[in-house]
Amino acid sequence: MTCILCSKFINYQLKFTDIIFLRKIENRVCQKCLASFTKISDVHCKRCFKSGTKETCSDCKNWLKKGEEVKHQAIYKYDEAMREYFKMYKFVGHYQLRQVFAQEIKKVINTYKSYTVIPIPVSPERLEERGFCQVTAILEWCDIPYIQVFTKKDSEDQSRKNKVDRLEIEGLFSIVEGYELPTKVLLFDDIYTTGATINQARQILKKEGIKEIKSLSIAR
Incomplete structure (x- = not known):
């Protein structure tokens, strides 16, 4: 088996039960590639994990001034390795890269057992x-149930906006009827940047x- 990031060989012992039950091989990333991503340490903002x-x-002080409470958790730092990952996954379109952080995401989401996961959608465009x-591709690979209650209008991609523009996104979402x-x-x-999308x-x-709302992102 080869690493889906660097294509180097991974020594994986395939079990007979894996074949019989058609189980997904979840850890298809080598240790060297995984080590290139930086997990957020204990030194982080208690509200958004910056x-x-x-x-x-x-950022959180600005939200608090507006009367907005921030209850966010992030797993990894949005550094150069993470920027390259999202470039290849989102913009080049390497769909198999949805698998990279599956184990860590599942572990974290399992700590929110009484919560229903609602993903932030992309626009139709x-x-x-x-x-x-x-976002939903990752959840589906992880076999994490979710409900998609939002639709998103077309807008310029967040990655192409500066910080000020990211904060000015009123009217971006609407609720799907029937849920x-x-x-x-x-x-x-x-990715969590300014918190405007999540907010x-x-x-x-x-x-x-809904009174109890928390949020989670892969990167911050």
């Missing part, structure tokens, strides 16, 4: 362009009467 401080970061939604909304929600996205989704859910 690295470098144990105090409330400037972006979905047509890429051929898949990078019975849960009482506790875990919003899931790939807008949170605001919509709050208007629907």
Whole structure:
């Protein structure tokens, strides 16, 4: 078996039961490639997991001034290795890269057992362009159940915006009719930058009467 990031051989002992029950081989990334990604250490903002401080970061202070509570967790730092990963996954379209962080994502989401996962969607334009939604593709590979209650209007990709523009995204989402909304929600996205996207989704859910809303991203 070869690593899906560097194509080098991985010594994997395939079990007979794996073949019989058609089990997915989840760890298809070599240890060297996994080590290139930096997990967020204990030194992070207690509200959004921004690295470098144990105090409330400037982004979260801005949200608090607006009366918005931030309850976010992230797993990895958004560094050069992570930027390259998302470039290959989202923009080049290497669909198999949805598998890279599966084990870690499953482990973290399993700590939110009483929460219903709601992914942040991509716009119809972006979905047509890429051929898949990078967030739901990861959840589906991980066999994590979710409900898709949001639709997203077409807009410029977040990665092409500066910080100010990212904060100005009013009216980005709307609720799909017909869902019975849960009482506790875990919003899931790939990257958390300013928190504007997550906050807008949170605001919509709050208007629907949901009081317990937390969020999780792969990178921060």
